[in-house]
Amino acid sequence: MAEEPDFDVIVIGAGVAGTVAAYQLASKGHSVVLIERGEAPGSKNLSGGILYTHSIKTVFPDFLETAPYERKIDKNRIVFTNPGSWVGVDYQDARLAQLGSAVSVLRAKLDAWLAEQAEGAGAMVMPGVRVDSLIKEGEQITGVVAGEDELRARVVIAADGVNSFIARDAGLRTKPRHEQQAVGVKAVIKLDPAVIEDRFNVDSEHGVAYALVGDCSLGVGGGGFLYTNKDTLSVGLVLRLDDLEKKKLRTVDIFDHYLEYPLVDSLVKGGELVEYGCHLVNEGGEAMMGQLVFPGLVIVGDAAGLTLNTGLTVRGMDLAIGSAIAASSAVSAALEKGDTSAAGLSGYTANLASSFVGQDMHTYNKAPAFLESAVGMYGDYGQLLADVLHGAFSLDGTPRQHMSKVARQALKKSPVKLMQLAKDGLKGLKAL
Numbered sequence: 001m002a003e004e005p006d007f008d009v010i011v012i013g014a015g016v017a018g019t020v021a022a023y024q025l026a027s028k029g030h031s032v033v034l035i036e037r038g039e040a041p042g043s044k045n046l047s048g049g050i051l052y053t054h055s056i057k058t059v060f061p062d063f064l065e066t067a068p069y070e071r072k073i074d075k076n077r078i079v080f081t082n083p084g085s086w087v088g089v090d091y092q093d094a095r096l097a098q099l100g101s102a103v104s105v106l107r108a109k110l111d112a113w114l115a116e117q118a119e120g121a122g123a124m125v126m127p128g129v130r131v132d133s134l135i136k137e138g139e140q141i142t143g144v145v146a147g148e149d150e151l152r153a154r155v156v157i158a159a160d161g162v163n164s165f166i167a168r169d170a171g172l173r174t175k176p177r178h179e180q181q182a183v184g185v186k187a188v189i190k191l192d193p194a195v196i197e198d199r200f201n202v203d204s205e206h207g208v209a210y211a212l213v214g215d216c217s218l219g220v221g222g223g224g225f226l227y228t229n230k231d232t233l234s235v236g237l238v239l240r241l242d243d244l245e246k247k248k249l250r251t252v253d254i255f256d257h258y259l260e261y262p263l264v265d266s267l268v269k270g271g272e273l274v275e276y277g278c279h280l281v282n283e284g285g286e287a288m289m290g291q292l293v294f295p296g297l298v299i300v301g302d303a304a305g306l307t308l309n310t311g312l313t314v315r316g317m318d319l320a321i322g323s324a325i326a327a328s329s330a331v332s333a334a335l336e337k338g339d340t341s342a343a344g345l346s347g348y349t350a351n352l353a354s355s356f357v358g359q360d361m362h363t364y365n366k367a368p369a370f371l372e373s374a375v376g377m378y379g380d381y382g383q384l385l386a387d388v389l390h391g392a393f394s395l396d397g398t399p400r401q402h403m404s405k406v407a408r409q410a411l412k413k414s415p416v417k418l419m420q421l422a423k424d425g426l427k428g429l430k431a432l
């Protein structure tokens with residue numbers, strides 16, 4: 001290396017992945033700078049907002065006592081929406097509440113808290129600075145360029161989120177394909193906590209997560225979410241880019257339709273819009289991960305393609321944190337050995353593969369193809385369910401029929417074919 005580096009590690013991006021990596025490495029005594037283009041950590045970040053806490057609790061065991069989360073989520077509601085009807089499944093479990101296994105979060109608060117922990121551990125936090133490019137000497141990444149400034153380090157961690165221009169511009173990663181990404185749109189709607197607790201039948205500590213599919217997104221692949229925070233609701237959609245394009249629909253129009261959908265409207269009415277934003281979401285699963293270790297550089301979190309959408313849950317934050325843990329332990333070992341070549345940093349690939357991140361990415365590797373092909377989920381299946389239930393509940397004095405006949409009649413009138421339903425059912429069980 002031509003010049004003595006300024007830091008052991010430069011972390012690009014103070015999202016959940018970057019802040020946790022910076023905290024872990026600074027805690028081990030390495031000199032770390034955490035660079036964030038937003039005015040403050042979290043100011044540019046948008047996420048649906050359910051954090052599965054298992055990975056963050058390995059870094060901060062007292063996370064639930066000290067961190068700024070919103071509510072413990074122990075109720076989940078999955079809803080198939082049709083024009084004029086909807087069918088929901090409720091899942092509530094005291095075991096989830098006890099565990100605090102999922103919490104709703106607002107990123108502006110969470111990321112700021114995580115950055116404070118990194119700073120407390122000795123990392124230098126540099127907000128308001130955009131990294132423009134990487135410095136490469138031979139094959140080795142040796143630093144970053146930000147405006148007029150150059151900073152050098154033994155290792156750079158790219159934690160710059162879903163677009164990851166840094167690694168892409170350096171020719172180290174390719175642009176994701178259209179079908180591997182979705183657009184997420186989210187509003188934060190302010191409501192009196194007493195109204196939230198009354199409307200969602202929860203106490204002041206607990207909350208609900210809704211996942212909605214079907215007409216609420218005008219049948220576009222993906223779906224809606226609605227999460228309760230302390231005094232706000234996080235309400236949004238995740239829409240597959242290729243399906244939006246195919247159906248020639250605009251995100252903004254679908255979002256308006258979503259907010260006006262009667263169930264959603266009944267939950268958000270009277271609220272005040274306090275935040276609104278759009279952000280890309282990875283949808284490609286394991287196929288998006290690619291190479292994550294280069295000489296002097298490792299890639300973590302969304303930048304590494306680590307998001308899992310199973311239709312029931314959208315996970316990215318716990319995976320980003322898991323990848324930061326895997327990367328920081330490998331980077332620390334490489335720094336101690338004085339070998340930050342690709343071989344020296346390869347412990348990250350091994351750590352990731354053996355962690356829950358690598359294993360879950362692999363387990364769900366068929367989920368993206370399933371969610372792309374099972375188009376009935378975004379309309380016809382919900383209508384079929386409603387038609388069967390209509391047969392059971394519409395007591396109008398006409399003679400009743402057994403459910404098997406009601407179901408056969410509903411299937412006959414539906415575009416859904418029994419064989420397709422069976423195939424999707426089987427594929428879904430294997431993929432999800």
Ligand SMILES: Cc1cc2nc3c(=O)[nH]c(=O)nc-3n(C[C@H](O)[C@H](O)[C@H](O)COP(=O)(O)OP(=O)(O)OC[C@H]3O[C@@H](n4cnc5c(N)ncnc54)[C@H](O)[C@@H]3O)c2cc1C
Pocket residue numbers: 012013014015016017018035036037038041042044045046047048049050051052129130131132159160161162166183184185186236237238279280281300301302303306307314315316317318320
């Ligand atoms: C609508 C929506 C809903 C979602 N819902 C959920 C959910 O409920 N649960 C869940 O777990 N996940 C969810 N996700 C996914 C989750 O938000 C991401 O997986 C997670 O934020 C990834 O964390 P990260 O730290 O890798 O990236 P990010 O959180 O995106 O952080 C990247 C950081 O890098 C900074 N940065 C980027 N480029 C530069 C640069 N050149 N220089 C300096 N700084 C830079 C950015 O400003 C940002 O702060 C959702 C995503 C969206 C869009």
